[in-house]
Amino acid sequence: MGRITARKPVLTLSVEGGERRRPDTLAVEEPLEIRVGGSPLAVTMRTPGSDVELAAGFLVSEGVVRAAGEFAGAIHCGGPGTGGEDNTYNVLDVTLAAGVRPPDPDLARSFYTTSSCGVCGKASIEAVETVSAFDPSLDPMTIALDALAALPARLREGQAVFDKTGGLHAAALFDAATGELLVLREDVGRHNAVDKVVGWAVLNDRLPLTGVVLQVSGRASFELVQKAAMAGIPMLAAVSAPSSLAVDLADARGVSLIGFSRGATLNVYTRADRVVAHLPAAVGA
Template sequence: MTNTAGTSRVGIVGRITTRRPVLRIAAGQSSDRRADTLAVEEPLEIRIGGAPLAVTMRTPGHDVELAAGFLVSEGMIGGAGEFRSAIHCGGPGSGGDENTYNVLDVTLGEGARMPTADDARRFYTTSSCGVCGKASIDAVSTVSRFDVAGDPLEIDDRWITALPDRLRAGQEAFRKTGGLHAAALFDGSTGEMLVLREDVGRHNAVDKAVGWALLSGRLPLGGTVLQVSGRASFELVQKAVMAGIPVLSAVSAPSSLAVELAESSGLTLAGFVRGQTMNVYAHAQRIRITRSSVRSAADEEAMIDEH
């Protein structure tokens, strides 16, 4: 077993990318086989005190952050003191001697909500869905410890529309593979990027970012903006609310359930954040609209009428 407590516990363990032969075909012509870089996807079993809790498909690396963020989103922990330690240990069939880095055993601290026999959290998730296996929406709608609705953050629209480019610029593994989602936390006051994490699962990328915040003693994440590389699903809104994040910005569309949860919880939700445009689906009062130097179609028509 490997104890991942301390600063090393949030580091990269295992391969993020791998090389595989590929036959490239273009315009009806094939080339010689060559090596292509792929994002690694492997299962991670999360245990609490030795008892299996959940299995998720993820990109290896920052596994402790992933587990910590997952537990935040499930309402089991809400502060760094409630996450005592984590140990990578041998997987099934290893005899306990071979460390596969695909099993992580977490020890919770005082104040944490320990899982019970009735917890419906022993489930299998794919890299595209973080809440598969949930019995009902009521079971997913965990009550947050933090007041998102009362967060006074206000930010300029131009600042938000610049976030996808800043996110993409920091995606090192995506540049190599083209196959990873990303999530980044930004300070809404200073504009500083606090952390960026990548993973084959969009929910895992968010959990890793939230887990980093928890282990760094930064929860709740008031005054911050969460930028994600894909769509805004219900689960991502839930994870933001559970971490106290007041603004979620997504490159693609939100789901109807994501919008409903954002509205009811007080979270500002922006989608289709691209170029100089975005759609704000919930709590737009946090977005300050700045006058653009680019003339709108209405301005152009007004100028034509004047002449």
């Protein structure tokens, strides 16, 4: 999609004197209205691209979709309020599979938000525990410390649009056993980037996301831990700090929460048993 980046004029000034006018490449930010069965559900500001994944991941975080077969499909449609407008690709209508309960009308948030906000209006650990279909605490995954510490650099290497704009968050899923990068997505909103990788899992029938690490480029908020728990992800690693409520939720849901993962050091806030200095050799190896 060509609207991921845009060129805008910029005036560069120096305190040492001089100025320069040039075009600058910026990350595009546009609204996406998510509808379910034609009914508006939410509006989020996002970087265009992987919109179907974003919507699917968002519905997982809201407890609406719990398996690939429950998400029947999605289609971009014209602008809100008209039946014949040109398609702006900023409205996406999701179709759920037959028998899947549609979102509760109380969840509808057809208003401006700065990013997909996950648990806005129901931000409590008890609410997350009530609606989650998966239990990350039961996941026996482990990962070697050196492999875990290397993930932020591998995430950064894959941020193609960030290289051009310097203005996008990123999220990626790595297989804890093999180190394989499964999927990486960028977005102007950190929550949207996570929704996109979870949505990838929905579309590829990978829920629950057992045995993986979710690596993110920014801080670890309560909402990101919530999204990880709702998708069954056992480990969330961030290059920056977690919030206190993020740690509380990770502890309650059995998610390993890693913060300040930079270079050779990192902080393990919950479920440290999953991080080992050296993994034992495989039987028969």
